Amino acid sequence: MHSVLSRTDSHMSSSQDLEEAYQDAGQFYFTNRIRKRKSNNKVVFSNISIPIILPRYLVQDIDTFEDWQRVEKLYELLNKNIYDKWNSLKQTLEKRKQLQFNEREILFISMGQNMDFEQYGKGEDFLRPVVVVKKFNKHLFLGIPLSSKIKDSFFFHIIHFKERENSALLLQSKTFDSKRIKYGLAKLSENEFNKLVEKLCEVVTPTPNGKGSA
Secondary structure, three states: OOOOOEEEEEEEEEHHOOOOOOOOOOOOOOHHHHHHOOOOOOOOOOOOOOOOOOOOOHOOOOHHHHHHHHHHHHHHHHHHHHHHHHHHHHHEEEEEEOOOOOOOOOEHHHOOOOOOOOOEEEEOOOOOEEEEEEEOOOOEEEEEEEOOOOOOOOOOOEEEOOEEEEEEEEEHOOOHHHHHHEEEEEEEEHHHHHHHHHHHHHHHOOOOOOOOOO
């Protein structure tokens, strides 16, 4: 069954006969910051602009409660097997050899798919960069997950390495097994590392009433 959408050249056209249309789902562009400062050209789109076509199931405008319900259903469908994928990967990780690591190193580790507000990894290997804060032994270390989203508040700390910035998620600090390690990324300078540890000590200091922050 095809619904009739419009009248063209005095005859009715069904949906598959209409010209395909696209809607804007977001915009981003890259530019040279030095060149941008020297130029007064504020035009974003040009003859080298390109579209990135997104499938319909990944895009939804939220204008009504019904739109929100649709998004929730789509999310459930897209992620219903994610815990099964992570559990399967964990069985593979368990067979890995222990990899070497040292304090101050930033490692990509298989962090997994975790509960609600707990930080999780991304991609097929559920990866996330983590700073090694304390090496307990050749198997275990205390690590702080990183995020490329810059967050400046009491529970986060901005670190610098390889000409980039990341937020250290201090409230997500936890113990990791070295079998989770995928590969190394960088190593923090002693100065950056010391500032990070100092801020972590502030965050983990118990509050007087024992209730923590809201």
